[in-house]
Amino acid sequence: MKDIKAVRGSDLVRAMVAEGEHEHQDFKFAISDARKIARSISAFANNGGGRLLIGVKDNGVIAGVRNEEDAYVVELAASRYCRPEQSVQFRAYKVDGTAIVIVADIAASTARPVLAGEPDGSWRAYYRVADENIAAHPLMLRAWRMAGVPTNIDSDTARVLAYIEACGKPVDTRDIALGLHISQASAESAVASLAATGLAAFIYRDGSFRIVPA
Template identity: 45%
Template sequence: MHPLEKMIKEGEHTRQDFKFFLNDARKIARSLAAFANTEGGRLLVGVKDNGRIAGLKHEEEEVYVVEAAAHVFCKPVVKYTTRFWEYGGKTVLEVQVPKSNRAPHTAPDETGKHTCYVRKADENKMASELEIAVMKITHSAKPFTFTINSQHERLLEVLRRWEQTGDYDLKELSRQSLMTRKECITALAGLIASGTIQTPR
Protein backbone atom coordinates (compact mmCIF):
# COMPACT_ATOMS: atom_id res chain seq x y z
CA MET A 1 0.00 0.00 0.00
CA HIS A 2 1.24 3.49 -0.87
CA PRO A 3 2.30 5.46 2.25
CA LEU A 4 -0.21 8.20 1.40
CA GLU A 5 -3.03 5.67 1.13
CA LYS A 6 -2.06 4.26 4.51
CA MET A 7 -2.19 7.69 6.15
CA ILE A 8 -5.54 8.57 4.58
CA LYS A 9 -7.01 5.24 5.64
CA GLU A 10 -6.52 6.32 9.28
CA GLY A 11 -9.03 9.12 8.73
CA GLU A 12 -8.98 12.38 10.66
CA HIS A 13 -8.00 12.06 14.30
CA THR A 14 -6.06 13.80 17.06
CA ARG A 15 -2.84 13.75 15.05
CA GLN A 16 -4.16 14.05 11.51
CA ASP A 17 -6.31 16.55 9.62
CA PHE A 18 -7.36 16.69 5.96
CA LYS A 19 -7.51 19.96 4.04
CA PHE A 20 -9.00 20.22 0.55
CA PHE A 21 -7.10 23.47 -0.03
CA LEU A 22 -5.51 26.30 1.96
CA ASN A 23 -6.52 29.93 1.58
CA ASP A 24 -6.70 31.29 5.14
CA ALA A 25 -3.39 31.43 7.02
CA ARG A 26 -5.12 32.43 10.27
CA LYS A 27 -7.31 29.34 10.22
CA ILE A 28 -4.40 27.04 9.39
CA ALA A 29 -2.43 28.64 12.23
CA ARG A 30 -5.02 27.23 14.65
CA SER A 31 -4.36 23.71 13.36
CA LEU A 32 -0.58 24.10 13.54
CA ALA A 33 -0.75 25.56 17.05
CA ALA A 34 -3.16 22.85 18.22
CA PHE A 35 -0.87 20.08 16.94
CA ALA A 36 2.19 21.69 18.54
CA ASN A 37 0.32 22.14 21.83
CA THR A 38 -0.90 18.56 21.98
CA GLU A 39 1.04 15.56 20.67
CA GLY A 40 2.08 16.85 17.26
CA GLY A 41 0.40 15.82 14.02
CA ARG A 42 0.11 16.34 10.30
CA LEU A 43 -2.01 18.13 7.75
CA LEU A 44 -2.65 16.42 4.43
CA VAL A 45 -3.43 19.19 1.97
CA GLY A 46 -5.22 18.21 -1.22
CA VAL A 47 -7.37 15.61 0.54
CA LYS A 48 -11.10 16.08 1.10
CA ASP A 49 -12.82 15.39 4.43
CA ASN A 50 -14.08 12.05 3.08
CA GLY A 51 -10.50 10.97 2.29
CA ARG A 52 -10.76 11.48 -1.46
CA ILE A 53 -7.52 12.74 -3.02
CA ALA A 54 -8.19 15.94 -4.93
CA GLY A 55 -4.60 17.13 -5.26
CA LEU A 56 -3.14 20.61 -4.89
CA LYS A 57 -4.58 23.35 -7.07
CA HIS A 58 -2.00 26.08 -6.44
CA GLU A 59 1.09 24.46 -4.97
CA GLU A 60 3.21 27.56 -4.37
CA GLU A 61 0.34 29.55 -2.86
CA GLU A 62 -0.58 26.77 -0.44
CA VAL A 63 3.02 26.37 0.69
CA TYR A 64 3.08 30.13 1.32
CA VAL A 65 -0.13 29.90 3.39
CA VAL A 66 1.50 27.29 5.65
CA GLU A 67 4.61 29.45 6.02
CA ALA A 68 2.54 32.52 6.91
CA ALA A 69 0.44 30.51 9.36
CA ALA A 70 3.48 29.17 11.21
CA HIS A 71 5.71 32.26 11.14
CA VAL A 72 3.30 35.20 11.13
CA PHE A 73 0.15 34.06 12.92
CA CYS A 74 1.42 31.48 15.44
CA LYS A 75 3.02 32.85 18.59
CA PRO A 76 5.64 31.66 19.26
CA VAL A 77 6.52 30.35 15.79
CA VAL A 78 5.55 26.71 15.18
CA LYS A 79 8.17 24.42 13.65
CA TYR A 80 7.10 22.16 10.80
CA THR A 81 8.40 20.16 7.85
CA THR A 82 6.79 19.54 4.47
CA ARG A 83 6.78 16.71 1.99
CA PHE A 84 5.05 16.27 -1.35
CA TRP A 85 3.40 12.99 -2.28
CA GLU A 86 2.57 12.03 -5.86
CA TYR A 87 -0.35 9.65 -6.28
CA GLY A 88 -2.52 8.90 -9.30
CA GLY A 89 -1.24 11.95 -11.14
CA LYS A 90 -2.10 14.23 -8.21
CA THR A 91 0.07 15.98 -5.64
CA VAL A 92 -0.63 16.07 -1.90
CA LEU A 93 1.24 18.26 0.58
CA GLU A 94 2.05 16.75 3.97
CA VAL A 95 2.74 19.27 6.74
CA GLN A 96 4.29 17.57 9.77
CA VAL A 97 4.22 19.40 13.12
CA PRO A 98 6.16 17.97 16.09
CA LYS A 99 5.05 18.28 19.70
CA SER A 100 6.56 21.54 20.89
CA ASN A 101 8.71 22.27 23.92
CA ARG A 102 7.82 25.95 23.56
CA ALA A 103 4.10 25.54 24.21
CA PRO A 104 1.65 27.07 24.67
CA HIS A 105 1.40 28.39 21.11
CA THR A 106 -1.45 30.72 20.22
CA ALA A 107 -3.23 31.62 16.99
CA PRO A 108 -5.92 34.20 16.10
CA ASP A 109 -9.53 33.21 16.78
CA GLU A 110 -12.45 34.39 14.63
CA THR A 111 -12.17 37.90 16.13
CA GLY A 112 -8.39 38.10 15.75
CA LYS A 113 -7.66 37.54 19.45
CA HIS A 114 -4.70 35.23 20.06
CA THR A 115 -5.97 32.05 21.69
CA CYS A 116 -4.45 28.75 22.77
CA TYR A 117 -5.79 25.69 20.93
CA VAL A 118 -5.44 21.95 21.51
CA ARG A 119 -6.48 18.90 19.49
CA LYS A 120 -9.44 16.91 20.78
CA ALA A 121 -10.46 13.99 18.58
CA ASP A 122 -10.41 15.50 15.07
CA GLU A 123 -11.05 19.12 16.07
CA ASN A 124 -9.15 22.18 17.28
CA LYS A 125 -10.57 23.38 20.60
CA MET A 126 -9.75 26.34 22.82
CA ALA A 127 -7.61 25.21 25.74
CA SER A 128 -8.80 25.75 29.31
CA GLU A 129 -6.72 27.55 31.95
CA LEU A 130 -5.85 24.19 33.47
CA GLU A 131 -4.84 22.67 30.12
CA ILE A 132 -2.54 25.63 29.49
CA ALA A 133 -0.96 25.24 32.94
CA VAL A 134 -0.36 21.52 32.36
CA MET A 135 1.03 22.28 28.91
CA LYS A 136 3.61 24.68 30.31
CA ILE A 137 4.92 21.86 32.49
CA THR A 138 4.72 18.87 30.15
CA HIS A 139 6.02 20.69 27.07
CA SER A 140 8.91 22.40 28.82
CA ALA A 141 12.49 21.49 27.93
CA LYS A 142 13.34 21.80 31.64
CA PRO A 143 13.18 18.66 33.82
CA PHE A 144 10.00 18.45 35.90
CA THR A 145 10.20 17.71 39.61
CA PHE A 146 7.16 17.51 41.85
CA THR A 147 6.71 17.06 45.60
CA ILE A 148 3.29 16.80 47.23
CA ASN A 149 2.83 19.45 49.92
CA SER A 150 0.02 20.27 52.36
CA GLN A 151 -1.92 22.20 49.71
CA HIS A 152 -1.84 19.23 47.37
CA GLU A 153 -2.95 16.88 50.16
CA ARG A 154 -5.90 19.13 50.96
CA LEU A 155 -6.82 19.32 47.28
CA LEU A 156 -6.57 15.54 46.90
CA GLU A 157 -8.87 15.07 49.88
CA VAL A 158 -11.51 17.30 48.27
CA LEU A 159 -11.14 15.45 44.97
CA ARG A 160 -11.59 12.11 46.74
CA ARG A 161 -14.84 13.36 48.29
CA TRP A 162 -16.05 14.44 44.88
CA GLU A 163 -15.11 11.25 43.07
CA GLN A 164 -18.59 9.82 43.62
CA THR A 165 -20.34 12.66 41.81
CA GLY A 166 -17.57 13.81 39.46
CA ASP A 167 -19.46 17.09 39.20
CA TYR A 168 -17.69 20.27 40.28
CA ASP A 169 -16.21 23.49 39.00
CA LEU A 170 -12.89 25.21 39.60
CA LYS A 171 -14.42 27.98 41.71
CA GLU A 172 -15.96 25.49 44.15
CA LEU A 173 -12.83 23.35 44.17
CA SER A 174 -10.74 26.40 45.06
CA ARG A 175 -13.13 27.36 47.86
CA GLN A 176 -13.22 23.93 49.46
CA SER A 177 -9.45 23.53 49.13
CA LEU A 178 -8.86 26.94 50.75
CA MET A 179 -6.88 28.19 47.75
CA THR A 180 -7.06 31.05 45.32
CA ARG A 181 -8.07 30.14 41.77
CA LYS A 182 -4.48 30.56 40.59
CA GLU A 183 -3.11 28.38 43.41
CA CYS A 184 -5.69 25.71 42.64
CA ILE A 185 -4.83 25.64 38.93
CA THR A 186 -1.10 25.44 39.70
CA ALA A 187 -1.63 22.61 42.19
CA LEU A 188 -3.91 20.67 39.83
CA ALA A 189 -1.44 21.10 36.97
CA GLY A 190 1.36 19.67 39.09
CA LEU A 191 -0.75 16.70 40.17
CA ILE A 192 -1.79 15.98 36.58
CA ALA A 193 1.70 16.42 35.10
CA SER A 194 3.15 14.09 37.73
CA GLY A 195 0.56 11.42 36.96
CA THR A 196 -0.93 11.61 40.47
CA ILE A 197 -4.41 12.32 39.07
CA GLN A 198 -6.07 12.42 35.69
CA THR A 199 -7.38 15.63 34.16
CA PRO A 200 -10.64 16.47 35.97
CA ARG A 201 -13.79 16.77 33.91
Protein backbone atom coordinates (compact mmCIF):
# COMPACT_ATOMS: atom_id res chain seq x y z
CA MET A 1 0.00 0.00 0.00
CA LYS A 2 1.26 3.48 -0.82
CA ASP A 3 1.85 5.90 2.01
CA ILE A 4 -1.25 7.90 2.90
CA LYS A 5 -0.47 11.59 3.23
CA ALA A 6 -2.40 13.15 6.09
CA VAL A 7 -4.05 16.52 5.56
CA ARG A 8 -5.60 18.85 8.09
CA GLY A 9 -9.14 17.84 8.86
CA SER A 10 -10.05 18.44 12.51
CA ASP A 11 -13.53 19.78 11.74
CA LEU A 12 -14.30 17.05 9.20
CA VAL A 13 -13.25 14.25 11.54
CA ARG A 14 -15.17 15.73 14.47
CA ALA A 15 -18.27 16.03 12.29
CA MET A 16 -18.01 12.36 11.31
CA VAL A 17 -17.41 11.28 14.91
CA ALA A 18 -20.42 13.33 16.04
CA GLU A 19 -22.61 11.07 13.88
CA GLY A 20 -21.67 8.14 16.10
CA GLU A 21 -21.50 4.57 14.91
CA HIS A 22 -24.34 3.76 12.55
CA GLU A 23 -25.39 1.79 9.49
CA HIS A 24 -22.62 3.30 7.38
CA GLN A 25 -19.91 4.13 9.94
CA ASP A 26 -17.82 2.20 12.47
CA PHE A 27 -15.12 3.34 14.89
CA LYS A 28 -11.90 1.33 15.19
CA PHE A 29 -9.33 2.32 17.80
CA ALA A 30 -6.88 -0.27 16.51
CA ILE A 31 -6.94 -3.04 13.93
CA SER A 32 -5.19 -6.37 14.35
CA ASP A 33 -7.55 -9.11 13.12
CA ALA A 34 -8.04 -9.11 9.35
CA ARG A 35 -10.87 -11.63 9.53
CA LYS A 36 -12.92 -9.44 11.88
CA ILE A 37 -12.38 -6.45 9.61
CA ALA A 38 -13.50 -8.57 6.65
CA ARG A 39 -16.86 -8.93 8.40
CA SER A 40 -17.19 -5.14 8.56
CA ILE A 41 -16.23 -4.81 4.90
CA SER A 42 -18.75 -7.49 3.95
CA ALA A 43 -21.49 -5.84 6.03
CA PHE A 44 -20.91 -2.40 4.52
CA ALA A 45 -20.51 -3.66 0.96
CA ASN A 46 -23.78 -5.59 1.22
CA ASN A 47 -25.70 -2.59 2.56
CA GLY A 48 -24.87 0.50 0.57
CA GLY A 49 -21.26 1.02 1.61
CA GLY A 50 -19.69 2.63 4.65
CA ARG A 51 -16.50 3.76 6.31
CA LEU A 52 -14.17 2.80 9.13
CA LEU A 53 -12.72 5.59 11.25
CA ILE A 54 -9.39 4.16 12.40
CA GLY A 55 -7.93 5.82 15.46
CA VAL A 56 -11.30 6.57 17.08
CA LYS A 57 -12.40 4.72 20.22
CA ASP A 58 -15.86 3.18 20.63
CA ASN A 59 -16.86 6.09 22.88
CA GLY A 60 -15.94 8.61 20.18
CA VAL A 61 -12.63 9.74 21.67
CA ILE A 62 -10.19 10.67 18.90
CA ALA A 63 -7.00 8.91 20.00
CA GLY A 64 -5.26 8.70 16.65
CA VAL A 65 -3.73 5.76 14.84
CA ARG A 66 -1.22 3.87 16.97
CA ASN A 67 0.11 1.46 14.35
CA GLU A 68 1.00 2.36 10.79
CA GLU A 69 0.14 -1.21 9.78
CA ASP A 70 -3.59 -0.72 10.50
CA ALA A 71 -4.35 0.29 6.92
CA TYR A 72 -2.39 -2.69 5.64
CA VAL A 73 -4.53 -5.05 7.74
CA VAL A 74 -7.66 -3.51 6.20
CA GLU A 75 -6.24 -4.05 2.72
CA LEU A 76 -5.40 -7.63 3.63
CA ALA A 77 -8.95 -8.19 4.87
CA ALA A 78 -10.42 -6.80 1.66
CA SER A 79 -8.18 -8.79 -0.66
CA ARG A 80 -7.64 -12.10 1.13
CA TYR A 81 -10.66 -12.52 3.39
CA CYS A 82 -13.43 -11.05 1.23
CA ARG A 83 -14.99 -12.90 -1.68
CA PRO A 84 -15.15 -11.33 -4.18
CA GLU A 85 -12.15 -9.14 -3.38
CA GLN A 86 -13.14 -5.61 -2.37
CA SER A 87 -11.49 -2.26 -3.01
CA VAL A 88 -10.95 0.10 -0.08
CA GLN A 89 -10.03 3.77 -0.46
CA PHE A 90 -8.04 5.47 2.27
CA ARG A 91 -7.92 9.07 3.50
CA ALA A 92 -5.87 10.38 6.42
CA TYR A 93 -6.51 13.50 8.48
CA LYS A 94 -4.58 15.36 11.14
CA VAL A 95 -6.65 16.33 14.15
CA ASP A 96 -5.35 19.20 16.28
CA GLY A 97 -2.01 18.83 14.56
CA THR A 98 -1.05 15.61 16.35
CA ALA A 99 -3.54 12.73 16.11
CA ILE A 100 -3.89 10.98 12.75
CA VAL A 101 -7.24 9.42 11.83
CA ILE A 102 -7.47 7.14 8.81
CA VAL A 103 -10.80 6.85 7.02
CA ALA A 104 -11.28 3.61 5.09
CA ASP A 105 -14.11 3.96 2.57
CA ILE A 106 -15.89 0.78 1.46
CA ALA A 107 -18.11 1.08 -1.60
CA ALA A 108 -21.48 -0.59 -2.04
CA SER A 109 -20.99 -3.86 -3.89
CA THR A 110 -22.42 -4.30 -7.37
CA ALA A 111 -22.08 -8.08 -7.01
CA ARG A 112 -23.72 -9.13 -3.77
CA PRO A 113 -23.28 -11.15 -1.69
CA VAL A 114 -19.82 -10.20 -0.47
CA LEU A 115 -18.61 -12.99 1.80
CA ALA A 116 -16.12 -12.85 4.68
CA GLY A 117 -13.76 -15.69 5.52
CA GLU A 118 -14.35 -17.30 8.91
CA PRO A 119 -11.69 -18.88 11.16
CA ASP A 120 -13.12 -22.36 10.48
CA GLY A 121 -12.56 -21.93 6.74
CA SER A 122 -16.19 -21.21 5.88
CA TRP A 123 -17.45 -18.06 4.14
CA ARG A 124 -20.35 -15.97 5.42
CA ALA A 125 -22.13 -12.83 4.24
CA TYR A 126 -22.78 -10.00 6.69
CA TYR A 127 -25.20 -7.08 6.63
CA ARG A 128 -24.89 -3.81 8.51
CA VAL A 129 -27.77 -3.14 10.90
CA ALA A 130 -27.46 0.07 12.95
CA ASP A 131 -23.99 -0.28 14.51
CA GLU A 132 -23.72 -4.07 14.20
CA ASN A 133 -22.50 -6.55 11.60
CA ILE A 134 -25.17 -9.25 11.39
CA ALA A 135 -24.90 -12.54 9.50
CA ALA A 136 -27.19 -12.20 6.49
CA HIS A 137 -30.25 -14.45 6.26
CA PRO A 138 -29.89 -17.25 3.66
CA LEU A 139 -32.87 -15.85 1.76
CA MET A 140 -31.08 -12.52 1.45
CA LEU A 141 -28.19 -14.28 -0.28
CA ARG A 142 -30.63 -16.11 -2.53
CA ALA A 143 -32.34 -12.85 -3.48
CA TRP A 144 -29.04 -11.06 -4.11
CA ARG A 145 -27.93 -13.82 -6.46
CA MET A 146 -31.23 -13.56 -8.33
CA ALA A 147 -31.01 -9.78 -8.71
CA GLY A 148 -30.72 -8.69 -12.32
CA VAL A 149 -32.03 -12.02 -13.59
CA PRO A 150 -35.50 -11.81 -15.19
CA THR A 151 -37.93 -13.08 -12.57
CA ASN A 152 -41.55 -13.96 -13.25
CA ILE A 153 -43.97 -12.90 -10.52
CA ASP A 154 -46.59 -15.60 -10.89
CA SER A 155 -49.97 -15.74 -9.17
CA ASP A 156 -48.61 -17.69 -6.19
CA THR A 157 -45.86 -15.13 -5.59
CA ALA A 158 -48.35 -12.29 -6.01
CA ARG A 159 -50.52 -13.95 -3.37
CA VAL A 160 -47.59 -13.99 -0.96
CA LEU A 161 -46.98 -10.28 -1.63
CA ALA A 162 -50.63 -9.51 -0.94
CA TYR A 163 -50.39 -11.43 2.34
CA ILE A 164 -47.27 -9.51 3.42
CA GLU A 165 -48.96 -6.20 2.61
CA ALA A 166 -52.17 -7.19 4.42
CA CYS A 167 -50.36 -8.22 7.62
CA GLY A 168 -49.33 -4.67 8.39
CA LYS A 169 -46.33 -5.89 10.36
CA PRO A 170 -43.04 -7.69 9.65
CA VAL A 171 -43.48 -11.43 9.05
CA ASP A 172 -41.25 -14.44 8.48
CA THR A 173 -41.63 -17.32 6.07
CA ARG A 174 -43.21 -19.49 8.76
CA ASP A 175 -45.97 -16.90 9.19
CA ILE A 176 -46.51 -16.85 5.43
CA ALA A 177 -46.61 -20.63 5.13
CA LEU A 178 -49.12 -20.96 7.97
CA GLY A 179 -51.23 -18.02 6.88
CA LEU A 180 -51.55 -19.13 3.27
CA HIS A 181 -51.45 -22.90 3.89
CA ILE A 182 -48.44 -23.37 1.62
CA SER A 183 -45.16 -25.19 2.12
CA GLN A 184 -42.16 -23.56 3.75
CA ALA A 185 -40.23 -24.06 0.50
CA SER A 186 -42.93 -22.25 -1.49
CA ALA A 187 -42.93 -19.35 0.97
CA GLU A 188 -39.14 -19.06 0.78
CA SER A 189 -39.12 -19.18 -3.01
CA ALA A 190 -41.74 -16.44 -3.22
CA VAL A 191 -39.96 -14.20 -0.71
CA ALA A 192 -36.65 -14.57 -2.56
CA SER A 193 -38.33 -13.59 -5.84
CA LEU A 194 -40.08 -10.61 -4.25
CA ALA A 195 -36.87 -9.39 -2.61
CA ALA A 196 -34.87 -9.86 -5.82
CA THR A 197 -37.34 -7.71 -7.76
CA GLY A 198 -37.53 -5.03 -5.07
CA LEU A 199 -41.12 -5.76 -4.06
CA ALA A 200 -40.22 -6.96 -0.56
CA ALA A 201 -37.39 -6.19 1.83
CA PHE A 202 -35.74 -7.65 4.91
CA ILE A 203 -35.60 -5.82 8.24
CA TYR A 204 -33.87 -6.92 11.44
CA ARG A 205 -36.13 -7.04 14.49
CA ASP A 206 -35.74 -8.75 17.86
CA GLY A 207 -32.73 -10.79 16.81
CA SER A 208 -33.97 -12.03 13.45
CA PHE A 209 -34.65 -10.91 9.90
CA ARG A 210 -38.27 -10.45 8.86
CA ILE A 211 -40.01 -9.49 5.64
CA VAL A 212 -41.94 -6.31 4.84
CA PRO A 213 -43.30 -4.77 1.63
CA ALA A 214 -40.64 -2.63 -0.06
